[in-house]
Amino acid sequence: MFRGKAQFLAVGLLSMTLLLVSLIQVQAGTTSPIFQDALLGVGLSSLPQDTRVVRDQYVSPAYGFTVVDGEGLLLARVEWLHEASPDEINDIALKLRRSFPNISIHRSSIAIDGHRAIMLSPVPGQVETAVAFVSANGRLYRVFYNTEIHLSLDIVRGLTFIPPQGNLSDLGLRQAENALYDSPSWDWQIDPQKPADESLIGESLQQKPHPQPQAYTPPGCVNFPTWKFLQTQWAWNANGSGTPYPQGWSKAGPSYFGEGLHVGCDRATKLNDYFALDHPLKEWDIVYPPASGTVL
Numbered sequence: 001m002f003r004g005k006a007q008f009l010a011v012g013l014l015s016m017t018l019l020l021v022s023l024i025q026v027q028a029g030t031t032s033p034i035f036q037d038a039l040l041g042v043g044l045s046s047l048p049q050d051t052r053v054v055r056d057q058y059v060s061p062a063y064g065f066t067v068v069d070g071e072g073l074l075l076a077r078v079e080w081l082h083e084a085s086p087d088e089i090n091d092i093a094l095k096l097r098r099s100f101p102n103i104s105i106h107r108s109s110i111a112i113d114g115h116r117a118i119m120l121s122p123v124p125g126q127v128e129t130a131v132a133f134v135s136a137n138g139r140l141y142r143v144f145y146n147t148e149i150h151l152s153l154d155i156v157r158g159l160t161f162i163p164p165q166g167n168l169s170d171l172g173l174r175q176a177e178n179a180l181y182d183s184p185s186w187d188w189q190i191d192p193q194k195p196a197d198e199s200l201i202g203e204s205l206q207q208k209p210h211p212q213p214q215a216y217t218p219p220g221c222v223n224f225p226t227w228k229f230l231q232t233q234w235a236w237n238a239n240g241s242g243t244p245y246p247q248g249w250s251k252a253g254p255s256y257f258g259e260g261l262h263v264g265c266d267r268a269t270k271l272n273d274y275f276a277l278d279h280p281l282k283e284w285d286i287v288y289p290p291a292s293g294t295v296l
Helices: 002-031 086-098 150-157 198-205
Strands: 035-037 042-044 052-055 062-068 074-081 106-112 115-123 129-136 139-146 159-161
Touching (some): 062 139, 074 150, 086 115, 086 139, 139 150
Antiparallel strands (some): 035 042, 052 062, 062 074, 115 129, 129 139
16 A cells, blocks of 8 residues: 555656646746847847847848838847957947037946947937947847837847857858849930920829928928929939839828928937938839939
8 A cells, every 4th residue: 555655656746747847848938039040149038019020131241130110110120240359349339439429428338138238328310229239159249229119128128149150151141232233134225314204294293292291490400491402313214114103203202391200300319301301213213313422
C-alpha cells in the first residue's frame, strides 16, 4: 500500500512539474519579440495595434526599419550606422546637435534594453522627434521616435538588441545611391517646351475646384512675397494616361497650407513649409530642379 501511495505521489509531482514547465513556457512566450531582425540585431517586444514595420528596400549608411501607423505616419525608426563604430557615439551625437545652432536641444544619458545611449530632444524634422544613439553588441544604432504620439515611446521602450547574424550583402539589396539611376525605357523624346494638350486643359478647368481655405499669415510666420511667382517644375508629359489629370497638369492637394504637414511654421522644430503645396505626379515623371543642388 505504501508503494502504491509513493507511485501516486510521484505521478502527482510529475504532473505538477509538467504543469509548471508549461506555465513557464507560456510566460516566456509572452515576452519573446513580436518582431525580430537577426541581421540588424534588433527586435520589438511589442507592436501597437494598427501599426506595421516597414523594412528598408535599399542599403544606405543608415540601414534599418520604420514603424508607421495605419496612415503611414512615422512613429519610430531604428537604424544601424554600419559605417560608424560605437566609439564614435559622442562625436556623432555632438555633430547632430551642432547642426541646429539656433535650437536648444537637450542631451541626456539613458539606457535602452540595458545598453548605453545618448538622447537628444527635440530634433527638427517632418515630425518633432527625439533621437537616441545606442551602443549595443559592438554596433552603433540610431533610434528616433515621434514625440507627439505616446505610442512612439512605447515602441522604443520595447526595443531589444540581440547578437546580430549575417551581413548586409546577404540581403541582395541595391545601394541607395544607385537606385536613383534606375529608369524605365522611354518610347518618346522628351521636349520640355512642348505645351500640354489644350483639349485636356479645357476639360480640367471645367472640373469642380477643391475648396480653398482662407489664406492668412499666422503669428511668427513669414508671408509669401507678392512679387514672387510659382512655376511648375515637371515636364510637359507628366501625368496624363492612367491618371485623373490632363497631361502636363497636376492638381494641388490633398494638403494645402494649414493642413496636414503644412502647419507650425512658427515652431523651430517643424518643417516651416506653411505655404508649400503638394502636387501628385506619376511614378517616373520628370521633375526639374528649381536651383542647383544635390538631391538626397
